[in-house]
Amino acid sequence: MLAKRLIPCLDVADGRVKKGVNFVNLTDVGDPVKIAAAYQQQGADELVFLDISATNEQRKTMTDIVEQVSAQVFMPLTIGGGISSVTDMQRLLKAGADKIAINSAAVADPTLIQAGAKKFGNQCIVVAIDTAFDEQAGQYRVYTHGGQQATSFEAIAWAQKAVSLGAGELLVTSMDRDGTKAGFDLRLYQQLGAAVNVPIIASGGAGNLADFTDVFQQSPVDGALAASVFHYGELTIGQVKQSLKAKGVVVR
């Protein structure tokens, strides 16, 4: 039986990890290789690197980071942020990435999903969706450009379309919960799980141990992504896994 995955997400700009990661014994808190190695040590199941660089020029450094991390850290690596072509994907996959997450570019041109899946296989293509509940419309609305731009897309339908085009996994962030530590948006993941049959990674809202138990026991997600609770050492991967195991959730 597949283990539920715990996935730290690292924001990277110009070759350095932003949002200070606060680990004991970590001498260089911005070094992606050292942070990745520390997370491997803790038992992380996968890492997501999100490139938040402002320019395409800065983004090129991501390739070097992937190259270096994959020489020292032996777990699946997903890279996202500013990827808008099959050429970008190929460059990162060649450097050692396992999966590519596309977000705004997929909304702008959904055939990018198809092109990537056809060339590299569905398992390589993660469609990342940022969404918030629109009370008036009574549905989840998709946002792009780091949550700055509302689109006309409804999240569940967009998820289904992305999967039909070849997305092998969905990384779905609840903007309503992101940064709140109020727990994952269970309703969102329940609706998504009923609509698609690819792995779903939940993101946004992780604050305490119970939040992880709830998202795995009350929604059909395969993984949970978090940043600050892990980075600031509020929870270790080990603690979360121990707690999940005690509640009967299968973890590695």
Place this chain on the structure above:
Amino acid sequence: MFAIVDYDTGNTRNLQKAFNYLQVPTQLTADPDKLAAADAVILPGVGAFAAAMQALRTRDLVPVLQQLGQAGKPVLGICLGMQLLFESSTEYGEHAGLGLLSGQVTAIPANIGVKVPQMGWNENELQQSTSPFAGIDHEYTYFVHSYYAVSPASQVVASVQHGVQVPSIVQRQNVIGMQFHPEKSGQVGLAQLATFKEMVSANDFSSN
């Protein structure tokens, strides 16, 4: 020196990085003489079965790999590379494999309540207690695949459950396959590669 078969497949570099990390020298090559001279041949692979066999055929590597495997050269197939070691696959039609292992590669059934592809960490169950790979029992390794090997039990060293019993390590004497990605399976994955290296150094494949 281990030779990694160079035939334009996906995970070659990461595999090479894992061997580097273990301080095992590797060489990427499609040269039959270099493959023959190597201590072991590593067959990586990502993608579709038929395309991979075609890529091997284009480089005239099919008879080379078959002869090396039959002559006792240690061969390690990884992921799709493992599947290629079998007799055939039903992925998009019926295609012949290298035939160094008995059995057929077939789709994980989609209607049995599991997601396909199997993508993630799964727990290994040891099937042959005297194997040098015995340390993998109850350990998790990372899988990404939609097809799996239907293999005689005598070849199955370890397996995982994903709706069906999926062989995770297979062996027939000097021919070994890993369905998971050892280069993506943390310390456990590296340990399996180290075990293979020790088997090659000792030239001992008698456990199977």
